[in-house]
Amino acid sequence: MKTIQLDIQHAVSYVEKEYKALEPEAVKALSVLEEGTGAGNDFLGWLDLPSGTDEALIDRINATAQRLRENCDYVVCVGIGGSYLGAKAVNTALQDNFADYYAPRPKEPKVLYAGQNIGEEYLTELGKLLEGKRFGIIVISKSGTTTEPAIAFRLLRDQLEKQAGKDAAKSLIVAITDGSKGALRQMADEEGYETYVIPDNVGGRFSVLTPVGLLPIAVAGHDIKKLINGAADMERTTLHSSEENPSMIYAQLRNALYRSGKKIEILVNFDPKLHYFSEWWKQLYGESEGKDGKGIFPASVDFTTDLHSMGQWIQDGERTIFETVLSVRKPAVEKRVPENAANLDGMNYIAGKRIDEVNKMAELGTQMAHVEGGVPNIRIEIPSLDEYSLGQLIYFFEKACGISGYMLGVNPFNQPGVEAYKRNMFKLLKKPGYTD
């Protein structure tokens, strides 16, 4: 089956009554979302983004990506939060685990990231890596005024202009920002950089299917059309309220769990390629739901790695958690545990088995243990790690996030809390206008 599958039996069993009772609320939240009558309804552009993405935009993005692929050995994506995590999540899920350790090949630039921290060593070491190299920059900021990417861009642009010359640098910089406002828009217009617009009605954490995510994903060599197709299919699947609507089911269930005291949701993966997908998911749910003194705390673990660090807590700690497991049905390759005549490690009992079979047994064994230990378990099966499946998964979570936020009674589309640290930092740095 090509669609992602939701298995909720090991979670519903904990909150059967609450789950059923919440159905009318879930139906209402979905219709408020679809009809655009709820809080934050000026940020619903992502809802029909997949079905509304036209071929011309895809072609233009692919052409820009091709230009960067031909002229660069490294392309640095500069952005933070919603202007970074989606591309990082998809590119990490689709690339070879060791891609970063191979030298760049012609027309296959390495995609690097900056502006997602203020690490002096990070930025210095990035500059060092790029010394004398052919590189390009995709600078992404919806507001166009965010400090972290602005610092990184200033450094990288200076370096690029010195290395390639000011004119050549212009064709190697692409800016993705607001259509009319912000410092980045002004700079891009003045300098003549190629630009893409982030639609006004799409917030940062919902923007991976706009040029914000699509361009860096295309530069990494992935098929953005398939990504959009997967999302568009999920858009259709989640349009109406029904027992078959996976986003509604997930939103309804996590709210039932939350109201019965399960305040922390742990997104679990059994494939290291999904590590950054969890980071994207944490931002999506954390910024959307954590407000007004409410919200499930979104956490994540990479299994089996973290079974050897967090496994004890999950099995035996305070019973305020539930797990949502991302399970990839089919790896793209096949490898088996080798036979060994001496069998000194005692591993011959699994000789000949696929590594993935061992992983799946670890997953099943963990599910049994955690469910037994009082941890409700939602399982999401992904057919394979490819563009189409990731497109589905992204839209599934986005849609569920909107429904879930409304069920929780918050505006899922604002992020007032993000401003508090910025105001303090600006005062401390004596930014004009913030000195009092």
Ligand code: PA5
């Ligand atoms: O989801 C959000 O709105 C935020 O995480 C933003 O994406 C992040 O703060 C970066 O903002 P900007 O794109 O304006 O630089």
